[in-house]
Amino acid sequence: MRKLWLAMLLALGMGLALAQQVRIVVVSHGQAADPFWSVVKNGVEAAARETGARVEYRAPETFDMVRMAQLIDAAVASRPSGIVVSIPDGKALERSIRAAVRAGIPVVSMNSGSDVAESLGVLVHVGQTEYEAGLGAGQRMKAAGVKNAICVNHEVGNVALDLRCKGFFDGLGIRPNVIPVKIGDPTGIRNAVAAALQRDPTIDGVLTLGPTTAEPVLQALEGKKVTFGTFDLSPAVLTALSQRKMAFAIDQQQWLQGYLPIIILNNYVKYGLLPANKVIMTGPGFVTPENAAQVIELSKRGIR
């Protein structure tokens, strides 16, 4: 019992000591296991090291908006100096984010939610606009002569991913054809795309929405004349680019999506400084066979 009291006193003392320190809670929807999000988290950690701010990173185990809202509510209750959120679904998270703003906690959003961030009272959004990024991919493929394409979606229901596919088909000017897949089943992904190509041999363009699906799809496209592009990078995607097995990868420089919000909040909390842009665009940048080599090294280090 005495030990417990000591521990509580110690915790209280630490709490008082830390009260002077900037404390930021990051709540993202990214599954911890997604390689894309591990880069975001690496950016968060780097900014935390550089600013000396105390940063806690939280994310639901699966794509789960209810759980995410709960995580934001918990963050608000702990009264941090600032909160960083991703907003894949503005409607579902509206109440929690507004509660944070009402409590006087500065909120910066990142990755997804550029369209709703301002209306929810978020100070700045750091990210790329999904629909436009998809549109860019579609236009790129159209310019390359693609007539008929599929979009491989590994998280149907995630508005950001749905928007990418929508933009992609609008950019191509064709009827949507989305192939839903399970992220944990590489063989299922590969064979679903193989089946789609077999069913409709006129398909000459494929877009995947992340590296976890891009790798199995690469196998399905082996030896076929199909223009293949993906969102986001991984070492394997970069290798495929440098071998010209892929046309492009859309890089949204997600390292910055983790890094910049911490820097922005740190400066805002300490000095009341804030960039004037409502949306700071980190993408879309296109990595192509021409510029893949320089990105490879950074990708291995979890920075791109």
Add this chain to the structure above:
Amino acid sequence: MAVKVQHERSLSRWQRLLLRPELGSIAGLVVVFAFFALAAGGSGFLSWDGTRNYLEVAAQLGILASAVALLMIAGEFDLSVGSMIGVAAISLALLAHPSYGNLPLSLAFLVTLGFALLVGYLNGYLVMRTGLPSFIVTLAMMFILAGANIGFTKLITKLTIVSGLNEKIAADPFAQLFTGSLLGLPAAVWWWLGTTAVLSFVLLRTPFGNWIFGAGGDANAARNVGVPVRRVKITLFMLTAAAATLLATIQVMGLGSANVLQGQGKELEAIAAAVIGGCLLTGGYGSVIGAGIGALILAIVQQGIVYTNIDLDWFKVMVGGMILGAVILNNYLRRLSLQVRR
């Protein structure tokens, strides 16, 4: 007992067929195959490529389902097999990767298998020791494995994909066991046929098989007649973990990379396959061959729907409908067979 044998001998061949637990799944297979042959036969589903496509998906699930079926017949669940696939995949990739373990693939496989058997043993030991339902124990293990997998992988690599094994795999004859093909069918299919044949033989033709039925039917009665229930169940938990490792190995060798989400949700698919194949959730009844057919049904639905004009948004409705239909059919046939027995 002797009376029953006498009675069964007097049954016609047709009636004896009705007594088989996999009969419902065979009927289900015919229905599902006919549906897709009609709906998508013209777009490649019936072609050799289409057949190989769903056979490969069926094989991967079937390897898992054959082991899970034995465990379910023994009256236990293993919800941790899905996470175990991810752990085994990452373990194999990290141990073999030139930048990390750089072990030969065969050694990396053996170490991974050893670890999986340990996890399986732990599952079994905890279930037998605590007397808690295996549903709960392995549910906990599912979370522990999934979390530890993400944590360790990020600690070591900063990423959640371990990729870049392709050259090493291409140069290693051991990998041929998992990536090669024979008679035009990928290795996974042969592994599936092999595991199904061996485990079915064990279940139906060996004393250990009788022990499995006994342990699942009535553990206390089985103990009283000298069945080593504890050993049987722990062995079967080790078997499901080993099956998960085999599946993970096939996937990693085929793709040249592993990611921490691999195998997510496979535990429920394997249970679904076993149930479609005639296994009862309460244990004591079921079939390894049935589980294989269940895996085939699920794979045909999953891959077949891509060949049809059905909007893929509805895919899971189809899967759910198929599971429900197959199980209702199973139950109906089982009741019919019991009437036959009378």
